[in-house]
Amino acid sequence: DIQMTQSPSSLSASVGDRVTITCRASQDIDNFLAWYQQKPGKVPKLLIYAASALQSGVPSRFSASGSGTDFTLTIGSLQPEDVGIYYCQKYNSAPWTFGQGTKVDIE
């Protein structure tokens, strides 16, 4: 099965900082990648699909790119409400595996 590895596992940044999270697939998954945000105590929320398409209603400070095995999620200007855990997930075929998550905090 394809493994999804995120880095870093956690990060702390200041409000207004540009933040980048990476996700690496153990095999080529084309652009079949989604990103989710899970705020503390909340259910996950879809941010990005098809590696770079912004889900409706998601702020434009979120962007993503990548194809094949290497992907990135960028928060252009970190806001206090962006605190949470971010997960990538592959969906080229079952099993629909998630990365282990990246915890984002405010300094």
Place this chain on the structure above:
Amino acid sequence: EVQLVESGGGLVQPGRSLRLSCAASGFKFDEYAMYWVRQAPGKGLEWVSGISWNGGIRDYADFVKGRFTISRDNAKNSLFLQMESLRREDTAHYYCAKDRLGSLGYFDSWGQGALVTVSS
């Protein structure tokens, strides 16, 4: 508005069974694949199982194959997860999730989750 409401969670002894249900509303249930995703306390997300719109295709994570069965009743807009031979490591919040568009394999709506605790 899409609503997914899980039920059936609770405390169960190792080796016993439990059946989760998910009541769906706000969308044409029979046009979407549906999934179960779990999250152990303080841990990350784990996809558990998925079912196509008509139930013809069912997928399972290796760690539940042979123990869990996913099903759906389109007439009742409901999704189910029958869990057998439960283990302590199955303790988690179980989320019902809807495919974003048909059967793509990623999830645009989630329920609030049902907590399953496997303990003696």
